Amino acid sequence: MPIFNAPTDDIKFVLHEILKCETLSALPGYEDASADLIDQIIDEGSKLCQEELFPLNQSGDEEGCHFDNGTVTTPKGFQQAYDLFTEGGWVGLSCDPEYGGMGLPQLVNFVMQEIISAANMSFGMYPGLSQGAYDAIHLHGSDEQKALYLPKIIEGKWSGTMNLTEPHCGTDLGLIRTKADPAPDEDGAYLITGSKIYISAGEHDLTENIVHLVLARLLDAPEGVKGISLFVVPKFLPKEDNGNWTIGERNGVSCGSIEKKMGIKASATCVMNYENAKGWLVGAPHKGLRAMFTMMNAARLGVGMQGLGMGEIAYQNAVAFAKDRLQMRALDGAKYPDKPADPIIVHPDVRKMLMTGKAFTEGARALSYWVGMQLDISEKHPDPAKREEAEELVALLTPIIKAYQTDMGSDVANMAVQVHGGHGFIWEYGVEQYVRDARIAQIYEGTNGIQALDLVGRKMSKKYGRLLRRFFHPLAAYIEKTQSDGALQEFVFPLAKAFAKLQQATVMIATKGLKDPNEAGAASTDYLRMFALVAMGYMWLQMAEKAQENLAGDAGEKTEFYETKLQTARFFFQKMLPETDARFKTILAGADSVMSLKAEAF
Numbered sequence: 001m002p003i004f005n006a007p008t009d010d011i012k013f014v015l016h017e018i019l020k021c022e023t024l025s026a027l028p029g030y031e032d033a034s035a036d037l038i039d040q041i042i043d044e045g046s047k048l049c050q051e052e053l054f055p056l057n058q059s060g061d062e063e064g065c066h067f068d069n070g071t072v073t074t075p076k077g078f079q080q081a082y083d084l085f086t087e088g089g090w091v092g093l094s095c096d097p098e099y100g101g102m103g104l105p106q107l108v109n110f111v112m113q114e115i116i117s118a119a120n121m122s123f124g125m126y127p128g129l130s131q132g133a134y135d136a137i138h139l140h141g142s143d144e145q146k147a148l149y150l151p152k153i154i155e156g157k158w159s160g161t162m163n164l165t166e167p168h169c170g171t172d173l174g175l176i177r178t179k180a181d182p183a184p185d186e187d188g189a190y191l192i193t194g195s196k197i198y199i200s201a202g203e204h205d206l207t208e209n210i211v212h213l214v215l216a217r218l219l220d221a222p223e224g225v226k227g228i229s230l231f232v233v234p235k236f237l238p239k240e241d242n243g244n245w246t247i248g249e250r251n252g253v254s255c256g257s258i259e260k261k262m263g264i265k266a267s268a269t270c271v272m273n274y275e276n277a278k279g280w281l282v283g284a285p286h287k288g289l290r291a292m293f294t295m296m297n298a299a300r301l302g303v304g305m306q307g308l309g310m311g312e313i314a315y316q317n318a319v320a321f322a323k324d325r326l327q328m329r330a331l332d333g334a335k336y337p338d339k340p341a342d343p344i345i346v347h348p349d350v351r352k353m354l355m356t357g358k359a360f361t362e363g364a365r366a367l368s369y370w371v372g373m374q375l376d377i378s379e380k381h382p383d384p385a386k387r388e389e390a391e392e393l394v395a396l397l398t399p400i401i402k403a404y405q406t407d408m409g410s411d412v413a414n415m416a417v418q419v420h421g422g423h424g425f426i427w428e429y430g431v432e433q434y435v436r437d438a439r440i441a442q443i444y445e446g447t448n449g450i451q452a453l454d455l456v457g458r459k460m461s462k463k464y465g466r467l468l469r470r471f472f473h474p475l476a477a478y479i480e481k482t483q484s485d486g487a488l489q490e491f492v493f494p495l496a497k498a499f500a501k502l503q504q505a506t507v508m509i510a511t512k513g514l515k516d517p518n519e520a521g522a523a524s525t526d527y528l529r530m531f532a533l534v535a536m537g538y539m540w541l542q543m544a545e546k547a548q549e550n551l552a553g554d555a556g557e558k559t560e561f562y563e564t565k566l567q568t569a570r571f572f573f574q575k576m577l578p579e580t581d582a583r584f585k586t587i588l589a590g591a592d593s594v595m596s597l598k599a600e601a602f
Contacts, residue, residue, distance in 0.1 A: 002317050002430030004054045006046035006115045007361075009561065012039060014366045015111070017546050018539075019373050024105050027380035033105050041093075041104065045112050048088065049119035052081045057120040060266030061433050065204070067258045072203040072268045078123065082206045086156025091127050095134055099150035106379070110372035113302055114365070117309025121437045122266035126159060128302055129201045132295040133160020133213050137232065140283040140291040148238055148245055149211055158234075159207040162295050163196040163214040163272060171450055173289065174224035178216040180231060183278060191276040192216050192233055195256070198444070202270030203235075203255035209247050210235040212272070213295065214279060215288050222286065230288030231279035252277035263436030297398055299445045301371065304401035307409030308364045310438035314409075314416035315357035317431050321420050322350055344419070352575070353415040359540075359572040360408045362565075366539035368405070371397050389470060396459050396467040397535065399451035404532035406441035407448060413438045452524035455531065456509055457517075468506065475499060475538050482545060491544050494573045495537040498580040502534050505587050512590070522591035526583040533580050537573065544569040 015021040015038065022035040056077045063075040085091070094109040095101025109131075116124040134153050137145055152158035169175035178194025192214055196202075203210065212233040221227030239248030256271040283291045322345040329335075330346040344350045371394055378391035413434040417424030424431050442448050459467050479499065483492045505527055513520030547565040555562050 001428075002058060002313075003320055004050060004119055004313050004316060006042075006050060006118070007312060007365075008042060008046055010362055010365065011042060011111055011114075013561075013565075014369050014543075015107075017550075018366055018542055019107075019369060021105070021107055021369075021373060024107065024373065024376055024380075027376065028382060029103060029380055030105055030376070033108075038104075038108055041108055042111055042115075044088070045090065046115055048084065048090070049115045052084055053116065053120040053123050056081055056123065056266075058430055058433065060120065060122055061263075061437075062427075064265040065258055065268045067255070070203070070254050070256075071205075072255060072258060072270070073205050074268070075266045078266065079206060081123065082126065082156070085127065091130055091156045092154035095154045096138060096150070099138075099146065100154040105373075106375045107369060107372040110301070110305060110369055113305035114309045114312070114368070117306040118313040119309075120266075121306055121309065122264045124306070125264065125267035126201045126204065126206055127156070128299075129162065130156075130158075130160040131302070132162050132299050133211055135298050136162075136213055136230070136291055136295045137282065139294050140230070141232070142282075145232060145280065145282065149232065149234075152209070152245065153211065157207060158209040158211055159201060159204075160211045161199055161202050161213065161272075162292065162299070163199055163202075163212055163233075164292065165196060165198045167195065167197055171446065173215065173228060176215055176217060176228060178214065178274065180216040180218050180229060180279065180281075182219075186278065189278045189280055190216075190218075190231060191252075192231055192274045192279040193276055194274050196272045196274070198259070199270045199272045200267055200444075202268065202272045203258075204268050208236075209238075212253060213282065213292070214274065215292055216279070218285055225289050227286055228288040228292075229285050230282040230291045232282050233274065233277050233279035237278060261440075263433070263438070263440055296445060297395075300398050300402040300451070301368075301375075303441050303445045304398075304405040305368060306441045307402075307404075307406035307438065308361060308368060310409035310434055310441070311357060311364070311405070311412040312361045314413040314431060314434045314438075315354070315361055317429075317434075318357060318416035318419040319345075319354055321423070321429070322354060325421075325423075350419055353419055355568070355571045356576065357412040357415060359568050359576055360412060360536075362543070362568060363536040363539050363572060364405050364408065366543060367397075367535055368401055370539065371401055392463070392467045393470040395462075396455075396471055399446075399454045399459065400528060400532045400535060402445065403442075403448035403451035403528055406438070407529075410435070410438040410442055448528075449525060452528040453521060455528050456513065456520045456524045460506065460510060465510075471535070472503070475534070478538065478541070482541065485545075487548055488541070488545055491537075491541050491569060491573050494577055495534070495541055498530075498534050498537060498577055501580055501584045502530050505530060505584055508587065516591065518591045518595050522594045523587040526586045530580050530583045530587075533577055533583075537577050540569045540572045 024030045025033045060075040066073040092101035094104050094106050097103040130153050137149050180190040180192050183189040183191045214231045214233050215228050217227055218229055236247035237249055237251050238245045252275045254273050256273045259269040323343050325344045326341040327344050330342050335342045335346050374390040374394050378387050381387045416431040423429045479496050482488050509520050509523050543565055547562040550562045
């Protein structure tokens with residue numbers, strides 16, 4: 001049977017010792033976000049995930065969602081768990097108190113996204129989509145739309161979705177055909193007609209209403225992405241009853257089918273059909289893509305947290321099995337002579353896989369939470385310059401968080417199967433589910449190839465390279481500050497070399513890409529991976545410095561914790577960071593071998 005324990009010790013180490021998250025309480029609106037309160041929230045959230053959500057993960061995968069004539073039923077136990085989730089106020093954790101939210105930092109929400117994804121990724125899709133709908137309406141909706149929809153979404157009585165993809169278009173949203181015609185005799189309403197596919201949580205039985213955010217074209221819309229508008233289209237039309245909003249008649253939106261999928265089977269992935277469904281414009285006409293990217297950017301960070309969560313639970317189960325499974329003797333002699341064989345954790349290849357999972361999850365956790373904290377600064381800091389600086393750093397690192405962490409989450413899940421051997425291929429042990437669930441995260445919210453193109457095509461050149469400098473400058477300063485510390489040189493020097501190669505690759509891609517965009521495109525995935533490893537190294541250097549600092553003092557009962565941090569840091573710098581060398585050589589090779597073969601020759 002699979003296991004899961006929220007990694008609260010490591011979470012709190014990052015929050016308090018690396019990021020000093022309690023400093024967020026100095027920001028307007030976060031005055032109550034003390035270290036104690038944040039810890040209490042994390043402890044309670046961990047308990048909910050371990051005791052209520054995780055036990056439904058495997059059974060939900062086995063049962064899946066049921067579709068019957070337009071109605072979707074979630075697996076057994078999901079409704080009760082969702083009710084507990086909403087009663088605890090978890091949907092509105094970081095939402096605006098004006099509409100009923102807790103108003104906690106986005107950083108806390110990042111932590112909960114990781115834990116929820118690890119415990120039950122399918123379940124997390126439902127409140128996750130609601131968060132995206134909340135963000136779009138909160139930032140781009142009218143005062144009336146905010147007052148109507150946000151309290152219901154935060155309360156969890158209504159949920160949300162995002163409707164982009166159509167049968168003929170995915171990434172290329174300029175091809176959207178769903179249309180919006182002015183509704184006769186309806187003040188400000190439009191009639192939405194079209195079909196959308198791959199709509200997560202598009203139909204289900206957890207909430208009384210579902211608020212769909214739909215991309216569509218007005219009659220006078222220009223071609224391409226400049227002609228897309230965003231509409232809010234509720235499943236049931238809201239009805240005012242003595243000052244309260246309730247649900248009225250059914251709108252012209254229906255679920256045509258749900259997909260039979262490789263993974264996240266307890267999350268309903270729907271075909272949604274709109275037939276003269278009433279919808280209301282969110283934001284300005286033809287500016288829907290901007291509003292939708294509010295959801296997309298938040299969703300991409302959320303998907304990055306899914307990759308981290310998948311890596312964490314896969315790693316935990318691999319470790320548990322490796323300590324228990326007896327096979328052969330250690331290469332340098334029996335470690336447990338009283339047993340018929342040694343546990344497989346003594347074998348170097350198994351240890352390398354486990355150490356990879358450990359180094360990834362702990363490094364990615366620090367990187368993700370750092371970005372989450374920057375998101376809070378970008379929204380709340382009283383200094384506009386500080387807000388802009390943080391906003392640009394978040395924008396730069398978003399494709400890296402999304403792509404690298406989902407790639408590695410999938411890799412670690414596959415390693416967990418490998419550690420289990422034949423048992424990993426069997427449903428009973430649980431880890432094959434993590435492989436299936438993790439795989440979608442590399443695809444949705446923009447495939448990881450698209451994330452790499454976003455990094456080299458948009459973020460690299462934006463504002464004449466200013467976004468890059470938001471990361472490069474503090475990293476360079478930190479390397480300079482720590483390189484004279486003899487105890488840290490085993491970490492600093494490898495990072496400095498990798499950073500130098502990343503800078504070289506940046507110049508080369510920028511130069512060649514101006515002459516031939518295929519050069520930038522061919523290098524993009526390798527470049528993103530290089531960047532991610534350097535960013536991880538930045539985090540691991542900080543964690544190694546803090547561990548050494550604590551060990552030099554009186555670490556007490558946490559001595560082993562900090563020693564383990566140092567040993568894991570050594571593994572990252574010696575076994576994972578050198579991948580940057582190979583990626584750099586691949587970038588130097590250029591695009592010719594990628595692009596020269598004629599399409600007919602494939």
